[in-house]
Amino acid sequence: MKVALFVPCYVDQFYPQVGIASLQLLEKLGVKAEFPAAQTCCGQPLANSGCEKDALPIYRHYVDTFSDYDYVVAPSGSCVYHVRKHFDKLEQTPEVQQVRTSAYDLIDFITTVLGVTEIPGTFPHRVGLHLSCHGQRGLHQANESEMTPVRDGQLRRLLGSLNGIELTELDRNDECCGFGGTFCVSEAAISARMGQDRVADHVRNGTTVLTGGDMSCLMHLEGIVRRRQLPMRVLHAAEILNGTLS
Amino acid sequence: MNHATRAAKFVGDADRTTWHDETLWFVRAKRDKAVYAVPEFQDLRELASQIKDHTLSKLDTYLEQFEEQAKRNGVHVHWAADAAEHNAIILDIIRKHNATRVVKSKSMLTEECHLNPHLLSNGIEVVDTDLGERIIQLRDEAPSHLVLPAIHLKKEDVGETFFQHLGTAKGEIDPQVLTEAARQHLRARFLAAEVAISGVNFAVAETGGVVVCTNEGNADLGVNLAHVHIAAMGIEKLIPRLSDLAVFTRLLARSATGQPVTTYTSHYTKPAAGKEMHIVIVDNGRTKQLGRPDFRASLKCIRCGACMNTCPVYRRSGGHSYDFTVPGPIGAILSPNIDMKKHSSLPFASTLCGSCSDVCPVKIDIHTQLYKWRQVLGEANEIPASKKWSMKLMGRLLTSPKVFGVSGKLARQGIKYLPYSLTHARHFNVWAVARELPTPPKQSFREWYQQQAKNPA
Amino acid sequence: MSSSREKILAAARANKPDEKPLPTVPDFGGDDSTERFTQVLTSIGGQVVWIDGPEQLQPVLKQLYPESRLSASPLFSGTVPVDALTSTEVLADVDLAVLPGEIGVAENGCIWLPEANMLHRALPTITQHLVLVLDHRRIVATMHQAYAQLPSTGGYGAFIAGPSKTADIEQSLVIGAHGARSLVVLLY
Numbered sequence: 001m002k003v004a005l006f007v008p009c010y011v012d013q014f015y016p017q018v019g020i021a022s023l024q025l026l027e028k029l030g031v032k033a034e035f036p037a038a039q040t041c042c043g044q045p046l047a048n049s050g051c052e053k054d055a056l057p058i059y060r061h062y063v064d065t066f067s068d069y070d071y072v073v074a075p076s077g078s079c080v081y082h083v084r085k086h087f088d089k090l091e092q093t094p095e096v097q098q099v100r101t102s103a104y105d106l107i108d109f110i111t112t113v114l115g116v117t118e119i120p121g122t123f124p125h126r127v128g129l130h131l132s133c134h135g136q137r138g139l140h141q142a143n144e145s146e147m148t149p150v151r152d153g154q155l156r157r158l159l160g161s162l163n164g165i166e167l168t169e170l171d172r173n174d175e176c177c178g179f180g181g182t183f184c185v186s187e188a189a190i191s192a193r194m195g196q197d198r199v200a201d202h203v204r205n206g207t208t209v210l211t212g213g214d215m216s217c218l219m220h221l222e223g224i225v226r227r228r229q230l231p232m233r234v235l236h237a238a239e240i241l242n243g244t245l246s
Numbered sequence: 247m248n249h250a251t252r253a254a255k256f257v258g259d260a261d262r263t264t265w266h267d268e269t270l271w272f273v274r275a276k277r278d279k280a281v282y283a284v285p286e287f288q289d290l291r292e293l294a295s296q297i298k299d300h301t302l303s304k305l306d307t308y309l310e311q312f313e314e315q316a317k318r319n320g321v322h323v324h325w326a327a328d329a330a331e332h333n334a335i336i337l338d339i340i341r342k343h344n345a346t347r348v349v350k351s352k353s354m355l356t357e358e359c360h361l362n363p364h365l366l367s368n369g370i371e372v373v374d375t376d377l378g379e380r381i382i383q384l385r386d387e388a389p390s391h392l393v394l395p396a397i398h399l400k401k402e403d404v405g406e407t408f409f410q411h412l413g414t415a416k417g418e419i420d421p422q423v424l425t426e427a428a429r430q431h432l433r434a435r436f437l438a439a440e441v442a443i444s445g446v447n448f449a450v451a452e453t454g455g456v457v458v459c460t461n462e463g464n465a466d467l468g469v470n471l472a473h474v475h476i477a478a479m480g481i482e483k484l485i486p487r488l489s490d491l492a493v494f495t496r497l498l499a500r501s502a503t504g505q506p507v508t509t510y511t512s513h514y515t516k517p518a519a520g521k522e523m524h525i526v527i528v529d530n531g532r533t534k535q536l537g538r539p540d541f542r543a544s545l546k547c548i549r550c551g552a553c554m555n556t557c558p559v560y561r562r563s564g565g566h567s568y569d570f571t572v573p574g575p576i577g578a579i580l581s582p583n584i585d586m587k588k589h590s591s592l593p594f595a596s597t598l599c600g601s602c603s604d605v606c607p608v609k610i611d612i613h614t615q616l617y618k619w620r621q622v623l624g625e626a627n628e629i630p631a632s633k634k635w636s637m638k639l640m641g642r643l644l645t646s647p648k649v650f651g652v653s654g655k656l657a658r659q660g661i662k663y664l665p666y667s668l669t670h671a672r673h674f675n676v677w678a679v680a681r682e683l684p685t686p687p688k689q690s691f692r693e694w695y696q697q698q699a700k701n702p703a
Numbered sequence: 704m705s706s707s708r709e710k711i712l713a714a715a716r717a718n719k720p721d722e723k724p725l726p727t728v729p730d731f732g733g734d735d736s737t738e739r740f741t742q743v744l745t746s747i748g749g750q751v752v753w754i755d756g757p758e759q760l761q762p763v764l765k766q767l768y769p770e771s772r773l774s775a776s777p778l779f780s781g782t783v784p785v786d787a788l789t790s791t792e793v794l795a796d797v798d799l800a801v802l803p804g805e806i807g808v809a810e811n812g813c814i815w816l817p818e819a820n821m822l823h824r825a826l827p828t829i830t831q832h833l834v835l836v837l838d839h840r841r842i843v844a845t846m847h848q849a850y851a852q853l854p855s856t857g858g859y860g861a862f863i864a865g866p867s868k869t870a871d872i873e874q875s876l877v878i879g880a881h882g883a884r885s886l887v888v889l890l891y
Contacts (some may be wrong), residue, residue: 263877264781269873270743272874275872284729284810286731289731293726293728296723296725296726296727297725298721298723300722300723300725300726302720302723303719303720303721303722303723304719304722305715305719306712306713306715306716306719309711309712309715310712319858325707325708326707327707327710328712331707332849346871350866365837375881376871377869377872377880378869378871381872388850394869394870394871394874396871396872397874399872399873400846400873401872401873401875401877404872404873421872421873421875421876421877422877423858424872425877425879425880426871426879428880429879429880430723431882432881436881437791437795453856455856460882461867461868461869461870461880462867462868462869462881462882463828463880463881463882463883464880466809466824466825466827466828466882467828467829467863467881467882468822470823470824470825470828470829470830470859471791471794471825481711481715486725486787488850488853488855488856489728489847489850489851490728490849491846492728492845492846492849492850493728493847494846495846496810496811496845496846496847499811501736503870505864505866506743506747506810506812506864507811507812507813507846507862508864509747509863509864509866509868509882510828510861510862510863510864510867510882511813511861511862512859512860512861512862513856513857513859513860514859515857515858515859516858516859517858518787518824518858518859519787520740520788527711529707529710529711529714533711533714533715533718534714536714536715536718536719537714537717537718539720542718542720542853552851570854576772583798585873609873615877623863647721667816669751682860
């Protein structure tokens with residue numbers, strides 16, 4: 001099994017520890033992932049801004065970089081969703097089809113491809129889970145409150161398997177955090193308010209460690225947590241799982 | 247002014263935003279409860295979606311069938327290509343009856359066509375009879391929601407309006423008392439009305455009848471007392487069979503307000519003896535939307551408003567921030583079809599979270615259409631030039647791993663070495679108005695990885 | 704024929720997608736019990752009262768509406784004779800209308816009331832209070848079964864679910880908007 005790690009640009013620059021944790025976590029689970037140095041981006045920031053045409057060369061570059069791999073794993077469901085859904089704009093060559101099916105969110109990969117359902121380890125904290133919309137509604141990694149009252153999902157199960165962990169229950173289990181890519185600057189006021197409301201839900205329900213599977217949402221939420229100097233740590237789920245797994 | 251500017255103004259009142267958000271979330275929560283209670287709800291959504299898809303694929307045939315049946319029922323059928331013709335037809339009918347007193351139940355189509363100003367300027371007194379609509383009519387405002395037109399107002403606002411217009415006591419804010427005052431005030435209008443205008447929720451091709459759903463009973467009271475009934479419908483309101491109504495009535499109210507069904511589901515098929523019934527079939531851009539493969543599914547909309555109640559942006563920006571008859575996510579995909587330039591910011595008023603698509607009872611892929619409208623707007627140069635150029639630059643940068651590595655490093659170092667007052671200045675960096683920038687690490691992942699490769703632990 | 708008609712039809716013809724199939728809608732079954740009907744109708748502001756049969760109608764009505772002065776009904780001779788030609792002024796004074804319902808729907812508490820049972824089309828909404836009399840054997844589980852049983856919708860007819868209501872002021876539920884202020888269903 002030939003596996004590549006795709007590290008989104010902002011993770012590369014600002015959250016290298018998340019890339020490192022993803023790599024190490026995969027290794028502990030028996031998968032030696034490579035980091036192809038030529039990788040850049042999935043093109044989503046451009047496409048979401050209405051510049052899909054300008055993103056096409058980026059898509060092609062992504063395909064060139066990753067089409068040789070069986071799986072391309074990223075600690076960000078949003079990028080994965082973009083590759084799977086919006087690379088339909090490219091001519092559907094075997095390479096393009098390959099990267100569209102081989103792209104996996106890290107937690108999805110661990111759960112569905114590796115079949116891992118439990119992580120032995122201890123994390124004695126009150127953990128609040130932020131569901132990323134693209135992971136949840138796009139990649140179906142978690143149940144949706146639009147469909148069912150049952151709160152269930154891949155990450156909830158993995159985290160729930162840790163010893164000593166207490167998952168906080170939010171008033172609104174799966175409301176968007178308001179990051180939204182360029183939305184966070186083009187609609188800065190609404191974006192900030194949405195993030196503040198999400199964070200407030202976690203504060204209200206006792207979260208001390210805020211986590212999730214998508215670093216872009218977490219970057220936004222962390223910015224709010226730090227601005228308000230709240231006693232809350234923000235960690236990507238890979239950091240928690242890697243930290244507890246020996 | 248674009249959506250972001252209007253939204254920033256709305257969200258500037260933090261307490262009112264909290265109230266607006268929570269009020270609509272409450273409606274969303276009621277919807278959830280009603281949906282969970284119907285085991286086949288997702289099947290019904292799929293059926294409704296397929297019925298609407300089918301109808302749109304034979305729209306011309308069904309329109310003709312509907313017209314033929316309606317005429318057989320003794321109904322006068324009119325066709326309006328646009329808003330102006332719709333307004334002219336209705337004014338003409340009213341004038342033929344020498345009528346001046348008109349009551350109107352809820353119709354987003356007549357809002358879309360700006361019928362009220364047209365009638366008023368021609369000496370016709372037109373009174374909106376839905377309570378929410380009457381409130382905003384007295385205040386001379388536009389509706390801010392499809393099914394809850396006055397949801398932007400607090401009871402204090404309504405109390406003040408009724409004090410001014412209906413003579414209720416100053417400071418009276420009890421919804422029960424205010425509603426009773428409106429009941430008495432409007433009853434006089436109902437009794438005196440010569441013509442009643444209604445919207446149409448569903449038009450049944452096989453019977454030629456129209457169905458109107460209300461909770462207040464205002465459509466029935468108006469239509470059944472007046473001598474003339476005018477029903478205004480968009481061409482997309484059609485469904486093929488009477489039995490299809492079962493699917494849609496099971497979905498509509500549950501999706502809209504969490505009720506199991508609206509209080510009145512009224513079927514108007516033939517005029518009462520000695521009276522007149524008219525149906526005005528309106529296009530106003532709908533056939534154009536039908537011709538856009540990426541966007542035609544928006545015509546499946548049954549105007550339940552669920553996408554608004556669930557939209558985290560709508561709940562915090564208010565319906566008026568969209569500046570379009572239909573606000574919220576569905577409005578953001580309908581409006582560019584009408585005026586791409588004016589409404590160019592609406593498809594960007596979304597995080598593309600996808601909740602709208604998942605509550606939509608007819609499974610319109612709303613968030614995907616938002617994404618696709620962005621591309622259309624980008625191609626048509628209806629996005630800000632600065633954005634366009636920065637994206638072009640970024641496009642080049644992101645295809646060159648070398649330049650990408652260097653510029654990423656520059657950005658990271660920039661945050662590290664530039665003074666906080668500069669990196670977090672609100673004029674240079676909108677991000678930092680409410681958020682801290684990430685703390686720049688010593689090395690990027692890329693640098694760490696390369697170092698590891700050279701010196702494996 | 705108007706040119707707009709031709710224009711709209713031509714545009715619809717030109718712009719419509721390839722034909723998609725019309726699905727068959729299954730009967731999803733469901734709970735058609737009077738208990739379910741009663742529970743749902745009560746939750747939406749209606750009231751269910753059992754009577755032994757139509758002959759018990761008037762004593763029960765007297766008990767439920769001791770104040771009623773102007774009633775109209777096809778089931779007994781009310782105090783106001785109403786037919787399709789009754790004037791608005793006369794209708795406006797009716798405080799109680801007692802009408803036979805045709806089909807009850809358990810999932811949502813609504814009752815089918817066809818024009819033929821209304822005396823006047825405006826009566827069910829203009830009356831202050833509405834009573835619908837229903838044979839409990841005519842209760843079905845869902846709207847699918849209700850529509851399947853409708854021979855036609857006639858000239859006019861309505862499914863009525865509870866009293867007139869609104870929540871247009873701050874989402875506060877108020878019973879008695881423009882139509883009947885209360886709805887009682889007499890089941891036999």
